[in-house]
Each structure stands twice: as C-alpha cells, then as structure tokens.
Amino acid sequence: MELTLYTYLIVLPIVFLAGAIDAIAGGGGLISVPGYLAAGLPPHLALGNNKFSSCFGTLFSTARYFKHGMIDVKVAVFSAVFALLGSFVGAKVVLMIKPDFLSYILAILLPVMTIFTLVNKNIGLVNSSHIYSNFKKILLSSIAGLVIGFYDGFFGPGTGSFLILFFTLVLHYDFVVANGNTKVINLASNIAAMTTFLINGKVILLLGIPAAIAGISGNMIGSKMVVKKGSKLIRPVFILVFIILFLKILLDILQKK
Numbered sequence: 001m002e003l004t005l006y007t008y009l010i011v012l013p014i015v016f017l018a019g020a021i022d023a024i025a026g027g028g029g030l031i032s033v034p035g036y037l038a039a040g041l042p043p044h045l046a047l048g049n050n051k052f053s054s055c056f057g058t059l060f061s062t063a064r065y066f067k068h069g070m071i072d073v074k075v076a077v078f079s080a081v082f083a084l085l086g087s088f089v090g091a092k093v094v095l096m097i098k099p100d101f102l103s104y105i106l107a108i109l110l111p112v113m114t115i116f117t118l119v120n121k122n123i124g125l126v127n128s129s130h131i132y133s134n135f136k137k138i139l140l141s142s143i144a145g146l147v148i149g150f151y152d153g154f155f156g157p158g159t160g161s162f163l164i165l166f167f168t169l170v171l172h173y174d175f176v177v178a179n180g181n182t183k184v185i186n187l188a189s190n191i192a193a194m195t196t197f198l199i200n201g202k203v204i205l206l207l208g209i210p211a212a213i214a215g216i217s218g219n220m221i222g223s224k225m226v227v228k229k230g231s232k233l234i235r236p237v238f239i240l241v242f243i244i245l246f247l248k249i250l251l252d253i254l255q256k257k
Contacts, residue, residue, distance in 0.1 A: 001045065003207055010039040011207065012214045015053050019218025023061040024226055025175075025234050026160025026182060027241035028054060030248055032215075041204075048202030049211060055190040057215030061223040062187050065180035068227050072177055074134065076184035079141040079163075083149030083185045084192060090153025099155040103253050106158075110246040113165065117239055124168040124175035124238075125231050137171055144170070145185060152189060158245040160186050164238060175234035176226060 014035030022028025029050060036046035065071050117123060129137060144166045152159040160182050167178030197203050225233055 001041065001204065003204070007039045007041075007207065008210065011035055011211055014038075015211045016214040016218040019054070019057040019061075019215040020222035020225075021218075021237060021241065022054065022057065022160070023183075023219040023222030025179065025238040025241050026164055026186070027158060027245060028057075028160075028218075030157065030241065030244050044202050045204060048197035048200075049204060049208045051190055051194045051197055052203045052208040053211035053215040055187070055194040056212040057219035058183055058187045058190055060216050061219040062180075062183040064220070064223040064227065065183055070176050070227075071180035071184060072129070072137070072173070073184075075137045075141045075171075076181040078138045079145035079181065080185040080188040082142040082145035083152070084188055086146040086149025086151075087153035087189055087192070090150040090155075092153075093150075094154045100256070102151075102155045103249050103256075106249045107246070107253060110242055110249065114239060114242045114246065117165075117235075117242070124164075124173075124178060124235060127174040127177055128172040129177070131172060140171060141167075141181075149185075149189070157248060158241070159189075161238065161241050161245065164234075175231035175238065179226065179234055 015032050018028035018030075018032035018035070021031060032050050032054065033046055036050055037043070041049065062071075066073075132140075144163070148159060148162050148166065151162070163182040163185055164175065164178045167173045167181050168175060171178075173181065194203075
C-alpha cells in the first residue's frame with residue numbers, strides 16, 4: 001500500500017486523541033480504527049496497525065499507573081491471564097458462529113448501563129474493594145477476565161470499558177484503580193494480538209512506528225491527567241465512551257439492514 005502525506009495527516013492526530021481517551025477511560029479503538037479506515041487502509045491493515053500503535057501507548061500508560069500505585073497487581077495479572085484464555089476461545093468460536101446477535105443485545109444494554117452510571121453518581125468515586133478478601137477479588141476478576149476476554153475475541157468493541165464497569169460495579173474499586181487494572185489486561189491482549197498481526201505481515205512499520213509515537217504521546221497526556229484529577233475525570237469520559245460505543249453499534253445495525 002502506498003503511504004501519502006494525507007495518510008499521516010489523518011492517522012496521527014486521531015491516534016493521538018484515541019490514546020489520550022483510552023488512557024483515561026478505555027475505548028480508544030472506537031476512534032483510532034475508523035481513523036485508519038478513513039486514511040484508506042484495508043480493514044486487516046487498519047486492525048494490525050491499530051494494535052501495533054495501541055500496544056505501545058497502553059504500555060506507557062500502564063507503567064505510569066503502576067508507578068503511582070494505581071493498580072491492584074495480583075488481581076489485574078490473574079484477570080489478564082484468564083482474559084487471554086477467554087479471547088483465544090472467543091476467536092475460535094467466532095469462526096463457527098456469527099456474532100451479529102450481540103449488536104442487538106448491546107443496543108439495549110448500553111443505554112441502560114449509561115443511564116445507571118449517570119444516576120448512581122457515587123459509583124467509582126471511592127475505593128471500597130477492601131470489603132472483599134484477596135481470594136474473592138482474584139476469583140471474581142479471573143471469571144470476569146475469562147468472560148470479557150471471550151467477548152473480546154468473539155466481538156470486541158468496548159472491552160476496556162466493560163472491564164472498568166466490572167471493577168467498579170462488582171469489586172467496588174474507584175475509577176482510577178479500575179482503569180489501572182484494565183490497562184494490565186488490555187496490555188496483555190494487545191501484545192498477543194500485535195504479535196499475531198506482525199507475524200502475518202499486517203503491520204506497515206513506516207506508518208505503525210509514527211502512529212505508535214502519537215499513541216504514546218496521547219496515552220502519556222491522558223494518564224497524567226488521571227494522576228492529577230482521578231475519578232472525577234474518568235467518570236464523564238467513561239460515560240462518553242459508552243455513548244460513542246452505543247452510536248457505533250446502532251450504526252452497524254442500520255448499515256446491515
């Protein structure tokens with residue numbers, strides 16, 4: 001594929017923005033993948049380059065959250081391992097069953113979850129995860145990792161946001177630690193996916209490397225804002241990501257009709 005100045009002018013600013021949003025509340029792929037497609041990349045190259053750039057961006061934001069003690073490491077690592085297993089199974093199943101029905105389910109669930117988050121203003125503002133034992137947190141997060149990992153391999157959109165919702169709603173972490181835990185899981189899945197795309201030649205390094213730098217810059221700015229402002233910043237961006245995801249799902253349904 002021939003790369004032009006237009007390609008870089010479209011991709012780099014969008015990947016930067018996606019990196020910032022992803023560092024704050026997940027869902028960066030909802031912005032970056034359409035950016036790659038708008039620049040003229042075929043779907044398989046768009047996905048490959050997106051995983052390449054987002055992998056490095058997520059690495060840097062994860063490192064910052066770890067440095068500032070914003071990750072429950074044991075819980076996040078166990079969840080990441082099971083998420084990888086779930087994603088592998090989901091990717092196998094999607095080869096046998098079309099995931100179209102999930103669009104209709106999400107079109108109903110997403111508005112409900114968004115309204116629920118808006119109404120319950122205290123969700124994710126205080127970390128009260130200590131009410132559970134470490135064993136229970138690891139067990140529940142491993143199950144969630146398996147289920148949401150399966151969803152990621154089977155369908156995909158909004159995986160990070162669903163993980164944040166689980167960590168806040170079920171395990172009662174605040175948005176900051178929930179986001180940090182999610183970054184560990186996203187990093188593991190991104191590394192696995194990026195390796196697969198690289199091996200199969202689906203990454204254009206002349207575009208992927210500058211995009212990775214843009215993604216790192218966005219992630220560093222986004223994670224710095226989270227360190228300074230915490231849950232009060234994450235909550236509105238998290239709701240915005242859910243709204244964007246809902247609109248994307250709705251658009252996909254309408255395009256199929």
